[in-house]
Amino acid sequence: GAGVSQTPSNKVTEKGKYVELRCDPISGHTALYWYRQSLGQGPEFLIYFQGTGAADDSGLPNDRFFAVRPEGSVSTLKIQRTERGDSAVYLCASSSQAGPYNEQFFGPGTRLTVL
Amino acid sequence: DAKTTQPNSMESNEEEPVHLPCNHSTISGTDYIHWYRQLPSQGPEYVIHGLTSNVNNRMASLAIAEDRKSSTLILHRATLRDAAVYYCILRDVGGSQGNLIFGKGTKLSVKP
Secondary structure (H helix, E strand, O other), rough: OOOEEOOOOOOOOOOOOOOEEEEEEOOOOOOOEEEEEOOOOOOOOEEEEEEOOOEEOOOOOOEEEEEEEEOOOOOOEEEOOOHHOOEEEEEEEEEEEOOOOOEEOOOOOEEEEEO | OOEEEEEOOOEEEEEEEEEEEOOOOOOOOEEEEEEEEOOOOOEEEEEEEEEEOEEEEOOOOOEEEEOOOEEEEEEOOOOOHHOOEEEEEEEEEOOOOOOOOOOOOOEEEEEO
């Protein structure tokens, strides 16, 4: 079946602009995670959804970052007033349920470049 | 989640076995040991996990020390496609959400 998909694959924007990154999880997966990966580092947790609600947003770096999942499937990560330091690969993952037993399936990521 | 320590990089020859070590001296009794890998320009993918006993699946084997303070991911015959960054991650069974905490991992290079 289809895996996790993310669009766009690449996004180049200018400092100060607003961007939206989309994640389509595996159908039926209730848990959805966003991570950010800088060059040479492992992915860093941003936010986690269980269904429609954000169960933990402790990884969001500041209030310029926001994410939604209104119908419990597709999620959008929104970044306002982008800064050069936001440049990274943004990864989305989903799992059938939350919890430490469940394998997470990752998408290919969106590479964001802020000029 | 407890911390893990892995070598920054390792090299292997194609079709030879590879042993990727991970130290987790502060592991608790409720931590599972998970391995993920990340191929170039892709998202991470699950490899294997275990608690106490050694585990085998189609991708790899996981050998866990008796005291659980270390583990080794074993690729029985490395292929060029196995060149990736391998992450060793501890996941607490008491944790409700299960977000993964990645370190820097081990970058495995496979030579033909």
